[in-house]
Amino acid sequence: MKMHMLSGGRLRMSKRTYLPDAARGEMIDLPVSCVLLRHTQGNVLFDTGCHPDVASDPEGRLGTLAKYMQPIMPADDHVLTSLKAVGLGPDDIDVVICSHLHTDHCGCNAFFTKATVFVHALEIEAANADNAFDRGYIKADWDHPLKTEIFDKQMDVFGDGKLTLIPLPGHSKGTTGALVKLDRSGEYLLASDSLSVRANLDQRISPRNSLDVDQFLKSLDEIARLEASGVKIICGHDDAQWAGLQKGPHAYL
Template sequence: MNAMTTNLLAGAILMMSGAAANAADVELWRLDCGEIAVGDLALFSDTYNYSGEKRTLTDSCYLIRHDKDYMLWDAGLPAALIGAKVDKSAALAPTLAEDLPTQLARIGIKPAQISRLGISHNHFDHVGQASTFPGATLMIGAADLAQFKADPLPFAVDPGFIKPWLDGSSKVDPISGDRDVFGDGSVVILATPGHTPGETSLLVKLAKTGPVLLSGDVAHFEEQFANHGVPSFNHDRADTLASMERLTGIAKSLDAILIVQHDAADIAKLPAFPKSAN
């Protein structure tokens, strides 16, 4: 090995060690944002996969700490649903045990500390408590943001839940394509349209746990990735299938943990709150 090669190698090692030393400390918590009892699961397949079935969906939100910055991913069901009795005759019956501020308080976090509120898509079960965090920059797919102003409003979209951002009193950051949230590749919003036109997912890279993929509503149950299950109310079938393929491809390439946010079986893939993954 000549002197030039030795110097280049030494420089590369120094650069890599410096990058490792400067890498952000990233931590991830799963928060309970409610449950939705589905009385007719046929809604979730346009190929009649679930005719006559019932199931309870979990509603998961996530807190990400990036050094001293905090980002909330999805804002769950509205606080008005705390303690709501489940109507077993309803097609969809949501209920909530406790709100986000109550859970955040248990790990010493106040709503004002949330600087970014990332929303996978614009449905009521993902933006229900958004207005609790008016100081946060709302990060949402541009196409989904536009739907809050549509007439008539699309299925499950209610502008009231993001009023501070729609009236201009809070900052909104419409997302087109992928977005590296902190600029270091540790937290990346991924464009995964189909369920809604601006649907997104989130990639979080953790030092010990490894990469974690939070799927938004690209799929509602794990088996939908295998059986290509597309809900009848999705915005675009082809985009949904392409986004499923993208997420499974990323999971395979990065050896990432893929978490379906509405699948109760996936809750155990992360530590039980108030513990975190890092």
């Protein structure tokens, strides 16, 4: 199996959302990461990032959320362009895994009409709640007539131990990471927003945008346990880590 890191956009938010000691008004740049996994049984995309309209018409796509998560990417910085750089299009993707259904993680779902979409049951529930928009859920991102596989516990996607979905709730009800086992590079946890920025793990701090702080910290402890066992952790939005990763056609093997 091969793993490709793909850009799904770029946002700017208040740094205090993630680090409470940050100065008022200080901002943090957040890369939106998507991951392509090329397995012998199919091509998998972990998260689809921001919709292209987020760059060209942020208020139209995000509404009032655009005030809190400011798009700072060019118009062509989205997962469709990133896939094209590795020679693939939306129809080449067999499985889309939604770590959760917030707008910056499933914005391009609609383009993957031939894929089966994997999503945690609690995310479907949260995305349909009356206060869903205030929690970062936008129907235009996730509410499509796509083939869907709903899960509610740890799941081995292909049955060979190479790609395992691990629920890591706290940021949202159904936030899910993916444990990836590569032949040469070893094991990686695609943490998504169970660990958006590395400092939250190093300092054991829950961000202000956590739905459930106790659950978030329990998930953080599980991430720390995995890291202690030798698993490399890929954060959902850590700019310093993102800068040092291989991207696009340069795959991890």
